[in-house]
Amino acid sequence: MSTQSRKMAPVGVFDSGVGGLTVAREISRQLPDENIVYFGDTARVPYGSKSRNTIIRFSEQIIRFLKTKQVKAIVIACNTASALALDAVRDEFDIPIMGVVVPGARAAVEATRNRKVGVVGTDATVQSGMYTRVIHGMDPDITVIEKACPLFVPLVEEGFKEHKVTQEIIEYYLESMRNTDIDAMILGCTHYPLLRSKIRAYMGEKIQIVNPAYETAMDLKKLLSEKDMANEGGEGRHSRYSFYVSDAAEKFRRFANTVMPFDVPTTNVVNIEEY
């Protein structure tokens, strides 16, 4: 691929479903000239309760699919896949691949004053211990407290954001975290930013809430610039977004329209198991 056509090539972004749209939204804000190909694995969502081998196999299939779209780089916009599959797929494919865990961990390390950080995420992410390992790689003296909150995803997916049970489940999961003296907490699942205001209200002012999506978009910007891959846009050009899913869930489009700052067009369905 020539340098010019590489610059014009899209960035691939994938997630187990709709959650990664919060990352795509952040990329569209910070890198408005980039084209994006988004893949949501709606046929096999959620990933948070599944095993490492399965998450790696699913991620490999999706990366093979995204490569058919000539993407120049891939963002794994799913904490579970970032935590469990990034190392494996990075060794396997000849394309820059980044996840959300390292950017999120770095932001928390920079945010904490008392070196006590909390992480909330899916079962699989928390059991992997990846956030703790990455944070300790940056600063071994930071205390990390991780907590799985498996019901947050279905509550968001089923539209219970404003229902009182969501408040009760936030309290149920986060009470022990609030009783610690952490001063920064990572929302280690792409769905959780959609509950941010409620989580912030419960955790209180003294705890800084870290959303890895913002940091991930910053890291992508740096990566594309370093590799001389950034799309420089051009007169009258508009960036293009395409959305692919593994299941024809109309739910995806409806949800996407509440997350993205523009109308999400019809999504294309891909039989991802064939990749």
Added chain:
Amino acid sequence: MSTQSRKMAPVGVFDSGVGGLTVAREISRQLPDENIVYFGDTARVPYGSKSRNTIIRFSEQIIRFLKTKQVKAIVIACNTASALALDAVRDEFDIPIMGVVVPGARAAVEATRNRKVGVVGTDATVQSGMYTRVIHGMDPDITVIEKACPLFVPLVEEGFKEHKVTQEIIEYYLESMRNTDIDAMILGCTHYPLLRSKIRAYMGEKIQIVNPAYETAMDLKKLLSEKDMANEGGEGRHSRYSFYVSDAAEKFRRFANTVMPFDVPTTNVVNIEEY
């Protein structure tokens, strides 16, 4: 296959995950001489929010897998797959296949006195309208009220059965149903019998709660007898159960041990996408 070896062959039972174990349990009670091969699609669970085409494709793969285990008949122990895929796969495979919707519907038709029946299930099951169609095929004058309760499955899966939010979500979903004058209600999802006592307490004494698992086991008994396929057991013989899953979730085994009346051995992991 000879008549004798056909009689000895196992029954295949499948579900999107652990829920179908409530059906396997009922089969083991009513047909203690039958061998069972159970498949739980733990890599792609849940089915309840996915589309018909995807559910059919998943069901085809699982039936092809079960056929490699020389099953003599297959029970789709998942309401969503029964509602969306049974008709399609029945035409496609040369083996008796039954679902849980017809037995559940028949039991409700027999139970109702005032000819008003409620059905609770997943989004996909309720949107398919299959329970209503099947009930109307039996008695077109019965009024059927369906209601999707998508959070029941994650609440059961995450062990929130006894938590107060489960009570609140039961009230949230079922309040409108309780305000009708139905006198029978089908638990149209294999997870829901695990919430039966709470649902029964909320709905009150006048409503008969129908669990399709029981009726399905009865129908299987009839089918095996009609086709001269029933396993007649024998001196000192014990029926054998084997459990396969598409993801190595230790969760499956833990959950299975709370449902089945015996210790569930190590489960075997199958890459179901290859079938």
